[in-house]
Amino acid sequence: MSQEERHEERFVFLAGDLALDLVNTVLVDGGALVDTVATPEGLADWVAASPLDGAPSAIPPAVHARTLAMRQAVRAGVDAVVEGGPVPDTTIATLNAVLATGPGAALTRGPDGALRYGLRADLDADPAVLPWLLADAGARLFAGDRLDRLRRCANHDTCVLIFLDTSRNRARRWCSMEVCGNRSKVAAHEARRRRSSAE
Numbered sequence: 001m002s003q004e005e006r007h008e009e010r011f012v013f014l015a016g017d018l019a020l021d022l023v024n025t026v027l028v029d030g031g032a033l034v035d036t037v038a039t040p041e042g043l044a045d046w047v048a049a050s051p052l053d054g055a056p057s058a059i060p061p062a063v064h065a066r067t068l069a070m071r072q073a074v075r076a077g078v079d080a081v082v083e084g085g086p087v088p089d090t091t092i093a094t095l096n097a098v099l100a101t102g103p104g105a106a107l108t109r110g111p112d113g114a115l116r117y118g119l120r121a122d123l124d125a126d127p128a129v130l131p132w133l134l135a136d137a138g139a140r141l142f143a144g145d146r147l148d149r150l151r152r153c154a155n156h157d158t159c160v161l162i163f164l165d166t167s168r169n170r171a172r173r174w175c176s177m178e179v180c181g182n183r184s185k186v187a188a189h190e191a192r193r194r195r196s197s198a199e
């Protein structure tokens with residue numbers, strides 16, 4: 001297995017939302033809670049594997065710390081929302097503090113000579129824009145119209161992952177059918193088997 005494949009396997013991108021994918025960097029693996037981006041190197045690997053443009057070769061420790069603080073704020077917001085409450089003021093304040101560091105916008109000339117107008121957010125050249133990009137995703141999530149689709153994986157006992165249920169009939173229960181969906185089926189099967197052998 002190549003180094004790159006190992007990196008990809010450490011992370012899950014199943015939430016349907018970048019801010020939630022960031023929250024899902026804390027997951028249960030082998031029965032223990034694991035932070036897959038606990039180091040700046042781990043975060044750089046996550047960015048490279050993520051849908052974000054760019055793959056910074058190194059993430060400065062201060063940017064790493066700001067990103068983890070942001071993740072905690074989004075997690076608190078998610079937990080409040082799935083419990084039926086409002087997004088906490090502390091979450092909004094943390095997002096706003098990061099959003100205030102906005103990268104600004106710029107006109108750039110592309111290789112074909114055509115002008116493009118957009119964010120001046122080049123992750124490769126300036127990894128410091130990472131927390132802003134993620135805070136932007138979190139703010140759009142909390143202020144957007146998909147918030148009522150926020151779900152926790154139904155496998156509460158051994159999974160902490162969250163996602164947006166974008167299925168048409170709003171019936172998605174598991175982070176992943178392959179992992180928790182199957183695990184639940186196997187557990188139900190085991191319970192039935194134990195019951196019938198006890199009779």
Ligand SMILES: [Zn+2]
Pocket residue numbers: 153154155159160161174175176179180
């Ligand atoms: Zn799950």
